[in-house]
Amino acid sequence: MRRYVLGRVGQLVITLFIYIALVYFLLQAMPGDISMIYLQNPRIPQAAREELKKQLGLDQPPIVQFLSYIRNFFTGNLGVSFSQYPRPVWDILLERLPRTLVLFITANALSFYVGFMLGRVIAWRRGATVDHAATVVGIAFWTAFYPLLSLILIWLFAYTLKWLPLNQFIEPSLWVYAPWPSNTVFGYMVFGIAVISIAVFAILWSLGRGQRKTGRKIGLAWALSAGVFAAGLGVAASAGMLVYMWDIVRHMVLPVVTLTLINFAGTMLLMRDSMLETVEEDYVMAARAKGLPDAVVRDRYAARNALLPTVTSLVLSLAASMSGGLVTETMFSWPGLGQVLFRSALANDYPLATGALVFTGIFLLIAHFVADMLYAALDPRISYGGEPVAEG
């Protein structure tokens, strides 16, 4: 196991390096460069231009420029943004990253869960109306034009029904007198939710270990989870942060729902296909012959084994869901990485655009890595000796 993880980390570092190099050379190959404004300006004397070129390091050979870029990158120097002038790129990206992270994880987890649940049901009732209906609706969302779908949802829930705020990350009028900056509250919120979910997971795991699930045990688990959640809320309320947290949550709902709608069908359809294969297996028939209830055969025998290919596809679709997430962020003015990327690209803010692109890549690489580890942990057939046994 350790060797496998180390090998994957090595691959991760190499891939990261190649990715940075690709982004760098791609952007270098593009015509037009901000330095040309100075270097080709006839009003600046020739000697001053030469001096400027030297100061910008543009007289060095490309490989030296690249190496200095890499060095700057790893020392946290990504340059200064043009469009938000004196702020360093690194600073902007670090501010935006947690918001994208939370949106991405929540939406992916939710859409995976919804897709898994629906796929399991429609595969079990293959050919029924629910199967056809869910497939068609799923495909419609899966191939929907994201920007338009988000606009329609904004119109419906925020503009017409007024249930949810229009867009943005926070409600400015509420936050004018807030004693904390929004990122602090957001940080506490994420931390609190992480602690609560770990606690709930621990409770469910420790109570669900036995073979038999009794009603009392389930009740106890629910009560304990509710207690932990209430305690978390109480802590937030006593600190006076609850109002602000609630505001952020309200702003999160629409982007998360949009992303879930866009993404769930991929998992659902794959789950359906993969489960159609497992229901034909002998062990499912054996389970049925034993007289086990239908739901148990479905959930514990067929669905469990159908899960693995779905996890593989989750790994493969991370990049696509990232692209969808970036579009969604822009549409909802959610101030994350994606919005920064789109705005800086459209404003020709090269340092910020490069930085955001590289950050997106790193983010995806790490997500990929985590999903891979998850897969290896789930599938006992994967050997940890090096290469996976079954490739492709």
Added chain:
Amino acid sequence: MRSLAQHWAIFRESRIGIAGLVVIVCFGVFGMMWPLMFRNVWDPNVYHPVVGFDPTMMHPAAPCRGHLLGTDPIGRDILAQLMFSTGREFLLGVLSAMISVVVGTFIGAMAAYYGGFTDAFFMRLADIVMLFPFVPLLVVVGSLVRLDMFSFAIILGFLEAFGGITIILKAQALQVKVRPYIDAAKVAGGDDLHIIRSHIIPNVLPLSFLYMMFNVTAAILSEATLSFFGVLNIDMSWGMMIHTAETAGYLFDYGRYWWLWLPSGLAITLFCAAFYMVGRGLDEVVNPRLRKR
């Protein structure tokens, strides 16, 4: 291998695939009506999709007799734009999917057949390409050099070709490679290129065709998204139509100006869903375990 007729018989069983095919044929007819209408029925000055203008009314005009789907904020006929774009979307989708599938099939077959370094190289390359967030990358590239539709289709095709499709097709080619008839071909003196071309590729082809359908969907969605954000050098497309409505500020009041976004938005979704559904239908042809018994 089954014959084409047998493939068709299996495909016909899947209702979703047939529904998708019907929608695609409808779009095809719709797109082919464009040159006929433009040459014979419509006045080119009024109905030109990019520079047309109708001086007789205020714009955007609601659907009326002369303009069945109304006009956009600068006085161009929506139906004409929709029809004109259909053919171009076909071109874009099919061209980029063709490139990705042809290149992907060839690389997959090569990687499976030769193994060793070729295999490792292309698989690692695919790993990296798969990590690329295409849309953000193309946004950044597109904001620096304005891509036109043709170069966009080619870039997208190659990006897809070296990515996940290679891995999937290679896995399929690996299964073909170990069959006895490959050995028989080798013993009979067939060279590598011949074996790849006439034994491996034909057996991978149904799966390639399946992924071609999915890639059409991906290409058109990417084009629409990028056009919507205004980073492509395309004068007219479905995404561009929504972009026009959005930049002119008409998307704030949806209900009143529905003809500005509904036809094009619906067209994108329907068109992509149709190709996706055909892909699902083909999936049942390629993958026998999905079929009903």
